[in-house]
Amino acid sequence: MQLAPARTVRIAAAPGRAPLVLTWRRMLPSYALAAGLTCLVALVAIGWGTVRISPLTTLAILLDHLPLVSTGEHAPTYDAIVWQVRAPRVILAGMVGATLAFSGAAYQGVFRNPLAEPYLLGVAAGASVGATLIIVSPLFITAGLLSPLPPAAFAGALIAVGLAYMLARTGPVVPATSLILAGVAVSSVGTSVVTYLMLEYNTRTLAILNWILGGFNTASWTDAGIALPYMLVAIVVILPYARILNVMQLDEDQARQLGVDTERTKLIILGAASLATAAAVAVSGLIGFVGLVVPHGVRMMYGPDYRRVLPLSAFFGASFLIIADLIARTIDPTFEVPIGVITALVGAPFFLFLLRRQQRYGGARI
Amino acid sequence: MKMPRVMLLVGAATAILAFATAACGSGDNGGSASPGPFTDDPTPIQGLATVAEFPTDIPRSDGKTLTLAGPPTRIVSLSPAATEIIYALGAEAALAAVDNQADFPDGAMSFSTKVDAYEPNIEAIAGLDPDLVIVANNGSGIVEKLDQLNIPVFYQDIDKDVRSISDVFGQITLMGRVTGRSAQATQLLTGLGDRLKVIQDGVQGANASTGPRVYHELDQTFFTISDESFIGDLYRTLRARNIAGSGGGSAYPQMTQEAVIASNPAIIILADEEFGVTVESVKARPGWSAIEAVQNDRIFGIDPDIVSRPGPRIIDALEQLAKLIYPTRFR
Structure with missing residues (x-):
């Protein structure tokens, strides 16, 4: 944090172009656009479902729940659907999407590795072990707040990441490569434990699979409330590090020479991102692809500056997962498609499209 | 076990x-x-x-x-x-x-x-x-x-x-x-048929098109049964209306939570108590208080082995469901 208090950072420009000078203020329009888009997507998603409710009714019900606003009487059924079922579902999907994409961007920045994603250090496997242990135990209750599933998944995720971090630590430094390898090893152990439990308790296999596949089928305001603080903490803690992340893209040694405390930065960013991811996984199960691909999409469209990549990843991650969830719950009336299938099916072609476009026209590098 | x-x-x-x-x-x-x-x-x-x-x-x-x-x-x-x-x-x-x-x-x-x-x-x-x-x-x-x-x-x-x-x-x-x-x-079969007849006679006069709406829950992600399944036939026999209807042709379709709420079932039958779902946890589900069955306390568990196995105990299941759906007709 001893970085010079410059208000601008010069980004190496492509040959033949003038150096880009970006300030926070010049980035505001892109934030506003992304935020507006996310709100719009959320509104459309709340208005859309297997039960048809007119946009006006939906809007009236939503406004009615704002403080000091009254829009008259509504059918209790519609009110329950819009306010108790759809709204928390959409909001939670947005929160989880934002968390995963934001954490993914932070992980990629810290590891300077385009394949880094928020599950890299064992969050997913650890959470699965925690959740599975509860599902096969007599404790398995699914009553909203009382459910021990989210806390168990959360604890499992943090234990796994903590374990990976301790294993990778050599004296005062934690080399990035060791950390990744330790994460992979911890993940494999977790995965095999889950597989074993699934086979041993085969009457609970379906419940375990349901959790692992993830989704927002039973989302409630409680879930959203549980995840919100962690997500906010991660954003508040990590965002100020955006400029330092930019510097760290050079090389850890060079960043150190420029006065960046790289070990501390790693610990804080990875810690905050893992905490938020663990909370997201605890309330939604494992949803792949978002944390890996959304930050890359943002880089392709807006360039590699982390002051843009971090917040825009959050907004686009939110929109992306809200849309994926909307498709998952409406595309087939006879069953709900697992959201991971949608994120991969929709996300992969879009990602490839961005990749091709970038190759053809040049533009921001990853 | x-x-x-x-x-x-x-x-x-x-x-x-x-x-x-x-x-x-x-x-x-x-x-x-x-x-x-x-x-x-x-x-x-x-x-x-x-x-x-x-x-x-x-x-x-x-x-x-x-x-x-x-x-x-x-x-x-x-x-x-x-x-x-x-x-x-x-x-x-x-x-x-x-x-x-x-x-x-x-x-x-x-x-x-x-x-x-x-x-x-x-x-x-x-x-x-x-x-x-x-x-x-x-x-x-x-x-x-x-x-x-x-x-x-x-x-x-x-x-x-x-x-x-x-x-x-x-x-x-x-x-x-x-x-x-x-x-x-x-x-x-003669014995089972006789018991089936008792039920059929017991629901005489009940109108199938206005019969009670039933939601039969198979798991907590809202998988249910449709008229295409033999469990659906139990409800048809009881002249109750299964809210999943023909399930889009699928015998065991999944409903969305909002579709369950909008269908407003008068009775909820839980075949998923072994997965930790209870009458209390169903009542506590957000938004479900708008459902008639929740308001009138008409949520009941049933042994999933009896109701979901197409064997001789299917008539046991039918008799149990008859008592739950028509407490006055069957005692």
Whole structure:
């Protein structure tokens, strides 16, 4: 944090172009656009479902729940659907999407590795072990707040990441490569434990699979409330590090020479991102692809500056997962498609499209 | 489901005894007639009955035909429902092994060998040297593997071919033919049919098009049953309206939470209490307070094994549901 208090950072420009000078203020329009888009997507998603409710009714019900606003009487059924079922579902999907994409961007920045994603250090496997242990135990209750599933998944995720971090630590430094390898090893152990439990308790296999596949089928305001603080903490803690992340893209040694405390930065960013991811996984199960691909999409469209990549990843991650969830719950009336299938099916072609476009026209590098 | 070792031993002893009795009466077709002292010497009348019933051709769900020259004596049942039928017909002595989901009647728990019904191990099954394997679900491709080994397969697909109470009765008839116990099957069906009639008479006058709306929950992600399933037929028989309707053609469709709320069921039947769902947890679900069944406290659990197995206990399930749906008509 001893970085010079410059208000601008010069980004190496492509040959033949003038150096880009970006300030926070010049980035505001892109934030506003992304935020507006996310709100719009959320509104459309709340208005859309297997039960048809007119946009006006939906809007009236939503406004009615704002403080000091009254829009008259509504059918209790519609009110329950819009306010108790759809709204928390959409909001939670947005929160989880934002968390995963934001954490993914932070992980990629810290590891300077385009394949880094928020599950890299064992969050997913650890959470699965925690959740599975509860599902096969007599404790398995699914009553909203009382459910021990989210806390168990959360604890499992943090234990796994903590374990990976301790294993990778050599004296005062934690080399990035060791950390990744330790994460992979911890993940494999977790995965095999889950597989074993699934086979041993085969009457609970379906419940375990349901959790692992993830989704927002039973989302409630409680879930959203549980995840919100962690997500906010991660954003508040990590965002100020955006400029330092930019510097760290050079090389850890060079960043150190420029006065960046790289070990501390790693610990804080990875810690905050893992905490938020663990909370997201605890309330939604494992949803792949978002944390890996959304930050890359943002880089392709807006360039590699982390002051843009971090917040825009959050907004686009939110929109992306809200849309994926909307498709998952409406595309087939006879069953709900697992959201991971949608994120991969929709996300992969879009990602490839961005990749091709970038190759053809040049533009921001990853 | 762990049993004390003593009970296991007792169970095993019972099974061995049952086997011995079965060996004595393998040609027995009269039910009450006690087996004679000479094991391989059935009385002429029983012999005649055997000749009349075998060889027999049984159609399979994959279009092929199962031909049996005589009643099988080493049956491996991969279907808990078929196992229940076999016990109800008194043919359990012909069972060599059952699947790991079989838990009724008590005798079915005592088999030392249990085969995984979802991922059956072909070697384990072949090692039991069965002369008939009963398959109700071919998701694992077990039927083709058994065909390759020339092991006879009784394959009646529980999803495709068992879609109503009368289909369940048809399964009992078929199982009677397979085990050489058609007389017992007829007797069993007469009893079940009488009980069905009582229910049918009891709902006389109820209007099916305005009957109570029912939501039957299979798991906490809102998988349910449609009119295409035999469970749907239970509700049809009771003149209740299953909110999933025809389920878009799927026997076991998944509903969305909002669709359940919008359908406003008057009764909720939980077949997923073993997954930790309770009446209280359903009431606590956000938004569900708008549902009539929640407001009027008409949420009930039911033993999923009774209601979801197309065996003789399906009429037990029907009677239980009748009491839950029409507390005044049935007591």
